[in-house]
Amino acid sequence: MRKSEGYPLPVLEIATKEDVPEIVDQMIAASSNNNLILQLRYPSPEHLAKMDIRMRKVFTSMIEAPDYIMLKAVDPETKVIAATAAWQFVHFKDAELASVTGRKQHADERLVMQPQVIIAAGLVLNDGTSDQDETGGPTIWDVIEEAYQKFIKAWMGSTKSIYLASLSTHPRFQRRGIGTALLTWGHELADKHGVPSFLVSTPFGHPLYEHLGWRDVERPLKLELQKWAPYASNGDMGWGTFKYYYMLRMPKNAIV
């Protein structure tokens, strides 16, 4: 029996600005349990508090931007936001965007996501966090962003496509099929429009994406976390290798 059997199906809805504080809490809870990358990015409660404020700004402007949809999965019993997925519709025409997002717009009124942010595997990369490396060398964030830019340039370029910027399920609701439901929503749209989908994955999402037909299109980026964790300089202290995967899903009925 699949673990997800026996749980009520989540209700999928497009998130609104009012949902943002709850969404940020849900995302932080989903990632903070096991994501050493986030520990490096936000090593103290003060950093986390700043991240909370920044993420609220980023996701509010994402919800207003015409080419993004923040999809929320609501638990029907508790009405809690159990999981979210942020989908970006790249190079879609205005009319197509309006039909997907349900928002009316005119070309001259186009809203651009402010500030322009880069989100890969749910990590907001250029969020204003102080990234300075004391030695003047690249930081771990430079390395992650460079690999992301290379992937985007090589694979997405001017291709009409759908990009999964973020997918996360609150730990309390994981392994119930909610991540699958949020992905299936995007897969159906991609199939309808006959476009490929792209994402950058953490190790936590990778088995799920593979299971649902995504495949790696680049070698994963391997980060030896010990190198980047200043407080691990006296030994390994459990910091291992963290991988980012670069993935593609072709639409059904595509000629490959």
Ligand SMILES: CC(C)(COP(=O)(O)OP(=O)(O)OC[C@H]1O[C@@H](n2cnc3c(N)ncnc32)[C@H](O)[C@@H]1OP(=O)(O)O)[C@@H](O)C(=O)NCCC(=O)NCCS
């Ligand atoms: C990845 C994530 C979104 C999955 O969400 P979820 O709602 O638990 O996903 P599902 O319940 O639909 O999982 C479906 C299948 O994926 C696989 N899967 C999910 N989590 C897994 C895990 N931790 N280990 C192994 N397989 C896993 C299983 O095959 C699972 O099916 P099963 O429960 O019947 O065995 C969730 O673990 C999460 O939020 N992780 C932290 C944030 C993150 O890294 N997100 C990915 C960014 S790219």
